[in-house]
Amino acid sequence: MVGRIVTGAHYGLRDWLIQRISAVVMVLYMLFIVGYALLQPHLDYDSWTRMFSSNVLRSFTLLFLLALYYHAWIGVRDIVMDYVKPAGVRLVIHVLVILALLLYAIWSVQILWGM
Amino acid sequence: MKFRIYRYNPETDAQPYMQDYELDVDMASPTQGKMLLDALLRIKEADDSLSLRKSCREGVCGSDGMNINGRNGLACITPLASLKEPVELRPLPGLPVIRDLVVDMTQFFKQYHSIKPYLVNNDAPPETERLQSPAQRAELDGLYECILCACCSTACPSFWWNPDKFVGPAGLLQAYRFIADTRDQVTSERLDNLEDPYRLFRCHTIMSCVDVCPKELNPTEAIGKIKDMMVKRTV
Numbered sequence: 001m002v003g004r005i006v007t008g009a010h011y012g013l014r015d016w017l018i019q020r021i022s023a024v025v026m027v028l029y030m031l032f033i034v035g036y037a038l039l040q041p042h043l044d045y046d047s048w049t050r051m052f053s054s055n056v057l058r059s060f061t062l063l064f065l066l067a068l069y070y071h072a073w074i075g076v077r078d079i080v081m082d083y084v085k086p087a088g089v090r091l092v093i094h095v096l097v098i099l100a101l102l103l104y105a106i107w108s109v110q111i112l113w114g115m
Numbered sequence: 116m117k118f119r120i121y122r123y124n125p126e127t128d129a130q131p132y133m134q135d136y137e138l139d140v141d142m143a144s145p146t147q148g149k150m151l152l153d154a155l156l157r158i159k160e161a162d163d164s165l166s167l168r169k170s171c172r173e174g175v176c177g178s179d180g181m182n183i184n185g186r187n188g189l190a191c192i193t194p195l196a197s198l199k200e201p202v203e204l205r206p207l208p209g210l211p212v213i214r215d216l217v218v219d220m221t222q223f224f225k226q227y228h229s230i231k232p233y234l235v236n237n238d239a240p241p242e243t244e245r246l247q248s249p250a251q252r253a254e255l256d257g258l259y260e261c262i263l264c265a266c267c268s269t270a271c272p273s274f275w276w277n278p279d280k281f282v283g284p285a286g287l288l289q290a291y292r293f294i295a296d297t298r299d300q301v302t303s304e305r306l307d308n309l310e311d312p313y314r315l316f317r318c319h320t321i322m323s324c325v326d327v328c329p330k331e332l333n334p335t336e337a338i339g340k341i342k343d344m345m346v347k348r349t350v
Contacts (some may be wrong), residue, residue, distance in 0.1 A: 008311035011347045016316050081312065082276055 015074045022067035029064035030066045034106045065108045116140040117201035118158065119163065123212050130183035133203075136162070140195055151198065152179055152191040166215040174329060176346070177264030180207055181216050187266035187327040209275035222278045223285070225267045230282060230290035230308065235301045245298045258292035258337060260330050261285060267334055273317040280313035284324035286316065291337035294344065306345055310341035311328055312337065 040047050051057060078098050091099045118139050123131035136158050141147055148154075152172055159165045167190075172177040174192035182205040183193055190204075209220040236245065268274045268283035282290065290309060291301050309315040315338070324334040 008308050008314055010307065010310055011310035012316040013310055013342070013349060015312070015348060016342065078312070 015016055015077075019071055019074045022071040025067040026064060027069065029067075030062060032060070052112070061112055066105060069105055073097065085093060116154065116196065117215060118154070119201045119203045121205040121214070122165070122215055124164075124214050124303070125212075133299070135147060142196060144313065147308050149184065149194055149196065150191055151193040151195055151202070152189075154195055155179075155190055155204075157333075166217050168217055169238060175262060177262035179330075180264040180269075182208055183208065183226070187230045187270045189264060189329045190267070207269040209269045209278065210265070216268075216338070218265075220265060223283070224249075224263075224266055226268075226278070226282045226286040227263065227289060229314075231291070231305070232289050233300075234292065234293065234296060234299050236298055237300060249295055249296045252299075254295045256291060257309060257332055258288060260331055261288055261292070262330060264329065266327045267327075268328055270323040270327045271318075272321070273319065277313055277317055281317040282309070282314050284318070284338070288334040291341050303348070306341070306348065309341060313349060324338045 003009075036051070037043055040051070052061070077094060080090055080093050084093060118138065119133045119300040120136060121131060121132045122128070138154055138157055140154060142149065148170075152169055155165075156169075159167070167181070168190065170178045172179075174189050176196050177189070179190040180187060181190055182347040183190065184199060184203050185285065191329060204216065206212050206216050206218045210220065213219050222226070231344060234250045251312075263285060267288075268285045271281075271284055273281050274283040290305060294302055299305075313316060317337050318335075320335055320338075321336045325332075325336075328334070
């Protein structure tokens with residue numbers, strides 16, 4: 001263990017800030033999507049696909065999902081830092097989580113624009 | 116009045132255990148103390164094997180921090196009348212127990228030392244003193260009053276889990292006390308020292324520290340101000 005007691009590792013602020021900003025993005029999207037869905041008189045498959053045919057809503061949804069993935073990355077990383085002590089195992093888990101989230105991001109684009 | 120007190124003497128006991136005590140407490144008596152520490156000292160008169168720390172008996176020294184009915188506090192300023200029976204007393208959580216209610220504070224003070232809890236000013240000392248405006252001085256209110264009783268840090272799950280890496284609410288409140296001091300010249304170094312996913316950012320703002328602080332200070336607010344300053348110097 002290197003001397004964390006003496007000095008900071010010089011990171012952490014950006015992650016903390018991004019977690020705050022992504023939380024705001026997610027709240028805005030959820031309020032919007034719930035409000036939008038409630039305003040639809042008949043919420044069926046047709047209105048749902050029509051809703052998501054707009055590129056603006058697709059982009060907003062993608063922004064929400066990217067915010068979610070980044071937010072989740074920081075949260076999961078913090079949990080791993082707390083509970084997984086060996087550095088090697090921790091690094092492997094970090095890489096797996098990042099790969100999974102990247103995959104989700106690509107998958108999200110495919111779902112949103114493949115509809 | 117009924118008490119259940121955590122007892123552990125590592126030299127003779129294999130396991131910690133809870134011991135029951137009963138004490139006649141006369142709330143109307145003018146000579147009997149009305150605080151939990153007074154009762155504890157009377158219990159100790161009857162059973163001198165009970166160990167606890169105490170000194171000033173008026174909430175200034177911070178020696179008698181303990182877990183009182185599940186909540187950290189100072190025995191000397193906790194009125195007996197406010198307590199539900201049986202009064203359950205345990206050592207501060209998360210720190211190694213030396214004996215009974217006495218805990219090993221080494222890790223707590225290591226974190227305190229790591230934030231350099233002293234004014235750093237490399238200018239030659241002036242004739243009289245380093246002056247502050249009343250507004251600059253007011254910034255230190257709610258910070259300098261900390262008595263390092265460790266009630267807050269030992270109520271913090273992040274400190275329980277990472278006591279060697281997370282500075283803890285008490286240390287961070289003290290860190291901000293010197294960051295906020297206009298006479299200090301190493302603000303940037305202090306921020307550098309704290310910019311770390313463990314040292315500062317293990318605080319997830321659950322505010323247990325604010326809840327238990329016997330001096331009614333607000334470490335969470337101080338931590339928020341440190342983060343604010345980091346954001347301002349970065350963006």
